[in-house]
Amino acid sequence: xxxxxxxxxxxxxxxxxxxxxxxxxxxxxxxxxxxxxxxxxxxxxxxxxxxxxxxxxxxxxxxxxxxxxxxxxxxxxxxxxxxxxxxxxxxxxxxxxxxxxxxxxxxxxxxxxxxxxxxxxxxxxxxxxxxxxxxxxxxxxxxxxxxxxxxxxxxxxxxxxxxxxxxxxxxxxxxxxxxxxxxxxxxxxxxxxxxxxxxxxxxxxxxxxxxxxxxxxxxxxxxxxxxxxxxxxxxxxxxxxxxxx
Amino acid sequence: xxxxxxxxxxxxxxxxxxxxxxxxxxxxxxxxxxxxxxxxxxxxxxxxxxxxxxxxxxxxxxxxxxxxxxxxxxxxxxxxxxxxxxxxxxxxxxxxxxxxxxxxxxxxxxxxxxxxxxxxxxxxxxxxxxxxxxxxxxxxxxxxxxxxxxxxxxxxxxxxxxxxxxxxxxxxxxxxxxxxxxxxxxxxxxxxxxxxxxxxxxxxxxxxxxxxxxxxxxxxxxxxxxxx
Amino acid sequence: xxxxxxxxxxxxxxxxxxxxxxxxxxxxxxxxxxxxxxxxxxxxxxxxxxxxxxxxxxxxxxxxxxxxxxxxxxxxxxxxxxxxxxxxxxxxxxxxxxxxxxxxxxxxxxxxxxxxxxxxxxxxxxxxxxxxxxxxxxxxxxxxxxxxxxxxxxxxxxxxxxxxxxxxxxxxxxxxxxxxxxxxxxxxxxxxxxxxxxxxxxxxxxxxxxxxxxxxxxxxxxxx
Ligand SMILES: Nc1ncnc2c1ncn2[C@@H]1O[C@H](COP(=O)(O)OP(=O)(O)OP(=O)(O)O)[C@@H](O)[C@H]1O
Ligand SMILES: [Mg+2]
Numbered sequence: 001x002x003x004x005x006x007x008x009x010x011x012x013x014x015x016x017x018x019x020x021x022x023x024x025x026x027x028x029x030x031x032x033x034x035x036x037x038x039x040x041x042x043x044x045x046x047x048x049x050x051x052x053x054x055x056x057x058x059x060x061x062x063x064x065x066x067x068x069x070x071x072x073x074x075x076x077x078x079x080x081x082x083x084x085x086x087x088x089x090x091x092x093x094x095x096x097x098x099x100x101x102x103x104x105x106x107x108x109x110x111x112x113x114x115x116x117x118x119x120x121x122x123x124x125x126x127x128x129x130x131x132x133x134x135x136x137x138x139x140x141x142x143x144x145x146x147x148x149x150x151x152x153x154x155x156x157x158x159x160x161x162x163x164x165x166x167x168x169x170x171x172x173x174x175x176x177x178x179x180x181x182x183x184x185x186x187x188x189x190x191x192x193x194x195x196x197x198x199x200x201x202x203x204x205x206x207x208x209x210x211x212x213x214x215x216x217x218x219x220x221x222x223x224x225x226x227x228x229x230x231x232x233x234x235x236x237x238x239x240x241x242x243x244x245x
Numbered sequence: 246x247x248x249x250x251x252x253x254x255x256x257x258x259x260x261x262x263x264x265x266x267x268x269x270x271x272x273x274x275x276x277x278x279x280x281x282x283x284x285x286x287x288x289x290x291x292x293x294x295x296x297x298x299x300x301x302x303x304x305x306x307x308x309x310x311x312x313x314x315x316x317x318x319x320x321x322x323x324x325x326x327x328x329x330x331x332x333x334x335x336x337x338x339x340x341x342x343x344x345x346x347x348x349x350x351x352x353x354x355x356x357x358x359x360x361x362x363x364x365x366x367x368x369x370x371x372x373x374x375x376x377x378x379x380x381x382x383x384x385x386x387x388x389x390x391x392x393x394x395x396x397x398x399x400x401x402x403x404x405x406x407x408x409x410x411x412x413x414x415x416x417x418x419x420x421x422x423x424x425x426x427x428x429x430x431x432x433x434x435x436x437x438x439x440x441x442x443x444x445x446x447x448x449x450x451x452x453x454x455x456x457x458x459x460x461x462x463x464x465x466x467x468x469x470x471x472x473x
Numbered sequence: 474x475x476x477x478x479x480x481x482x483x484x485x486x487x488x489x490x491x492x493x494x495x496x497x498x499x500x501x502x503x504x505x506x507x508x509x510x511x512x513x514x515x516x517x518x519x520x521x522x523x524x525x526x527x528x529x530x531x532x533x534x535x536x537x538x539x540x541x542x543x544x545x546x547x548x549x550x551x552x553x554x555x556x557x558x559x560x561x562x563x564x565x566x567x568x569x570x571x572x573x574x575x576x577x578x579x580x581x582x583x584x585x586x587x588x589x590x591x592x593x594x595x596x597x598x599x600x601x602x603x604x605x606x607x608x609x610x611x612x613x614x615x616x617x618x619x620x621x622x623x624x625x626x627x628x629x630x631x632x633x634x635x636x637x638x639x640x641x642x643x644x645x646x647x648x649x650x651x652x653x654x655x656x657x658x659x660x661x662x663x664x665x666x667x668x669x670x671x672x673x674x675x676x677x678x679x680x681x682x683x684x685x686x687x688x689x690x691x692x693x694x695x696x697x
Contacts, residue, residue, distance in 0.1 A: 090375040094393040104379040320636035330660040334476035415541035439552030447540040454539040
């Protein structure tokens with residue numbers, strides 16, 4: 001049984017259908033990569049999974065629980081198990097790095113502050129931010145902020161991590177740092193859905209690649225299948241384009 | 246005219262008159278402070294109601310919107326009269342000061358809630374979404390994310406309203422609350438020149454209001470760009 | 474203790490009160506219109522005048538925005554007779570409100586001027602527009618768009634602010650409410666009715682202004 005099963009999910013912004021009948025399975029410990037052109041609905045899919053964009057139809061099952069997005073309790077339970085890292089970091093601007101990553105474990109999960117802070121120092125060191133505990137987000141570079149956001153998500157100890165183009169806003173040098181972090185997570189058995197434009201990276205870490213366009217899943221398969229032998233014309237055209245930078 | 250002033254000035258600035266004026270200035274300040282303090286707290290409560298979710302609270306939300314819209318559209322003097330006569334009908338012993346405070350609070354709540362709401366709206370939506378997906382309870386979002394960022398947007402216009410309330414309290418003299426304007430009228434009726442009396446009273450108002458207005462403007466300049 | 478609201482006597486006086494509302498609007502329109510002239514003059518002096526002119530304009534604005542309008546009007550009505558100037562209540566109120574409006578409008582207009590000078594003029598000059606073209610195509614539209622909402626808001630404020638003229642005996646809406654209150658002793662009821670009229674009046678005025686702003690200047694304004 002997959003850890004997360006998305007079945008026929010649809011969503012709209014007003015009258016614009018941004019997700020149409022999307023179905024994806026995510027196995028425990030697996031890494032699913034979402035690729036596709038800009039505006040194809042990748043971010044919307046992640047937002048829909050955590051209930052920020054309300055699905056209009058379809059099912060999302062987490063383990064054997066079906067998430068009911070209209071029920072506050074069910075949504076809260078689902079959000080306890082999923083963490084999302086947003087494309088624009090969304091850090092709390094009024095909090096230091098340390099506070100950003102500890103506020104939820106301490107105030108929401110009610111874990112002991114001392115152990116949480118010790119763990120936070122650990123996680124921040126792992127993402128290369130050991131010296132930045134007291135900094136505010138606007139004193140950090142984009143890559144540093146992105147890694148704070150990843151650390152914040154990890155501190156919640158999720159069963160499933162959703163990463164939305166976490167390297168898109170970074171310059172090439174920083175991309176490497178962040179990708180290393182994700183690689184380590186994947187090797188450690190973290191289940192992830194990763195939106196990425198870094199095709200080399202996707203090929204390396206993903207078990208499954210899902211290509212989206214116009215709110216629909218065009219094709220899904222292993223990296224080798226999708227990159228080397230795309231079945232659909234649309235996926236083939238997209239691959240040809242991204243391979244030629 | 247000048248001769249009249251020269252003749253009256255020594256008689257005007259006696260200890261008792263100065264004490265009378267000082268006490269009145271204190272009352273003006275107290276009315277303003279109570280009005281803004283209670284108004285800010287109640288205004289915050291209104292904003293919390295207005296930004297609440299759920300169908301259960303819908304009537305409360307509607308009531309909050311109605312309250313704010315109505316009380317921003319009635320002149321303070323009319324509110325003052327309504328409160329005066331209503332309270333006297335049910336509690337004839339209520340002090341005029343209490344009545345004035347209630348009237349000021351009713352109006353300041355409405356105005357300050359709009360200022361506070363603008364502050365709430367200034368917090369980037371993305372941060373609220375981040376808090377939501379981390380299961381922050383509502384109080385935690387308000388306390389640890391919204392208020393620490395919103396106060397910088399709220400403070401300058403709130404001070405501008407404070408300055409407005411200082412001047413509005415002058416109308417409480419009409420009911421007989423012994424604040425600055427009332428003392429001005431009283432001294433005027435005792436035969437002192439209006440130029441002398443109201444000149445002095447206006448100067449006191451100016452001395453209270455002008456520094457505050459300046460403070461508000463400089464805060465607006467200094468709080469806007471920085472973020473933490 | 475058990476006060477029972479009775480609107481019977483007050484209902485008959487509604488037309489009289491509505492007549493007062495017309496006077497309130499007159500006061501607001503007069504003082505806003507004349508105040509706009511004073512405000513424009515002051516704002517121009519503060520922006521382009523010499524040192525003395527700037528100082529005088531600044532002192533006027535500072536004095537009238539930092540002291541209660543009620544005392545200013547009270548003084549015009551009760552104080553000026555001492556020096557032999559007798560003003561009827563309406564004139565005293567109109568003059569007082571005009572002076573207040575002038576000071577506040579100077580502040581609002583000054584803010585608008587500052588916003589123009591900073592941003593768009595330089596851009597226009599870079600594009601090679603002449604002075605006149607810049608004023609016609611950039612400055613005036615910008616001013617209308619940025620100032621329309623605050624000016625509308627201030628007009629509403631003047632409608633409410635004109636109520637203080639009741640206290641020197643002008644028979645506008647609040648003044649007439651006071652009259653009815655003394656005659657019928659149904660004070661709560663009268664002032665409630667007056668409040669409802671003020672709410673209706675200002676909502677109608679806001680809606681009208683929002684409509685004008687939307688069609689004439691493409692400014693979006695919140696009515697409620
Ligand atoms: N808040 C919104 N309101 C209306 N439409 C929106 C909103 N957010 C996104 N959209 C639309 O939804 C569609 C999908 O957007 P989405 O952000 O999911 O794309 P994406 O695949 O993440 O693109 P990118 O690679 O550029 O991040 C787009 O057509 C976009 O214009
Ligand atoms: Mg996206």
